[in-house]
Amino acid sequence: MILVIGGAGYIGSHVVKELVQTKDVLVLDNFSTGHRWAVHENATMIEGDMGDKDILENIFTHYPIEAVMHFAAYSLVGESVQEPGKYYQNNVAATLNLLEVMVKSNVKKIIFSSTAATYGIPEGPVITEETPTNPINPYGRSKLMMESIMKDFSKAYGLEYVILRYFNAAGADESAKIGEAHDPETHLIPLILQNLAGDRPSISIFGTDYDTPDGTCIRDYIHVTDLARAHILALDALLEGAKKNAIYNLGNGRGYSVREVIEACERITGKKANVTMAPPREGDPARLVASSEKISRELGWKARYSLDDIVESAWKWNKQLKATV
Structure with missing residues (x-):
């Protein structure tokens, strides 16, 4: 049996959906x-805190329990700056407790969800x-602290881990039964789609004079189902x-600008976004793109979904979300 902590969240729930096909899962x-x-109906669910x-x-x-998969971190960069204690308490202290x-309990295998931050x-x-x-x-620091702690636990106690650092998870399961549902929502693709659906008045571009072809930030987007597949491969290994x-690292290996x-969202939906310009945000790099050559070489993983695939699945989920929540 695999213990999935945070299996009711965005990424965790997609991993559980894939995992229950071959394993007994406890969330x-x-x-x-x-x-x-x-939470998938075939998973056992326990409400509680790590x-x-x-x-x-x-x-x-x-x-x-054979192994643990950890998706239970707080992950909002802005909030981590405003409330660092909350992030160190959950992402470090509670995970150390785990x-x-x-x-x-002599359970020494863990898949750890880390971050490009x-x-x-x-x-x-x-x-x-x-x-x-x-x-x-503080968010990025809390994750790096846990990576260091796991290395120390490996040396001292024989803990075995695989750490997955990923970039911008996006999209939704093809069934449209699960997907992103954050409150507040901070991710670009769902924010754009909310505007296109009439649920948000506008979408902001933060900075237009970066050293990129169109002046806007470039980021690496990866479909959440591709992420889930990578976690399953890592667990099996x-x-x-x-x-x-x-x-x-987990990414598409290709960056896309905000524009x-x-x-892409306009193309998939056939609608026109109401775009406003805003000052650049402090600390926003012009370009963040991942190389996933290592996991491709060692575990045979490759991203299958394109940006259009990501947007299409997210748009399908956006329409379903109102009926789900």
Whole structure:
């Protein structure tokens, strides 16, 4: 059985949907940002917090857990700057609590959801796993701290991990039964689609004079189902002993500017966005694009979905979301 912490959230729920096809799955979620409707019907659900040692010890005592998948971090960059204590308490202290109970219970395999925010503002056009990590906000720092702690736990207690650093998760499952439903929503594609659906008055472009072809920021977008597949491959490799203590980037390997994303959304929906210009946000790099060559080479993973595929699935989900929530 696989314990998925945060399995009611956006990425966690998509991983669970794929995972239940081959594994018994137990989801632990406190529903601070996740949704009950997002938990797959074939997964066992426990409501609780990974900061609660009693709940964790009860789970590891009563269920045959083989490995843990961690998706339970807070992940809003702006909020992390305003409330760093909240981020260090959950993303570091509560996760450390999890690792301690895992070691005590002799469960020593974990897939850890990390982030491109660990790199900060990198030099060079493409980010590899060898790019220096220099996070510029508490969110990125909290994730990098946990990466370091897992390395220390590996040396001291034999913990085995695979860390996945990914970029802009987007899109929705093809069934349109699960997808992004954040409150507040901060991600570009759903914000654009909300405007195109008439649920948001406008969409802002933050900065138009970056050193990019059209002056707007370039980012790497990856379909959430591609992300889920990568997690399953990483888990299988960890369980089989083929890989341990590995770090992989996950992205499309191709960047899209803000204007290109808006144009794709307009093209797919046949609607015109109401775009407003805003000053650039402090700390926003001009370009963030991932190299996924390492995970492609070692685990055989490749992104299957294009930007248009991502937008199309997100638009289908946007229309379903009003009936779901």
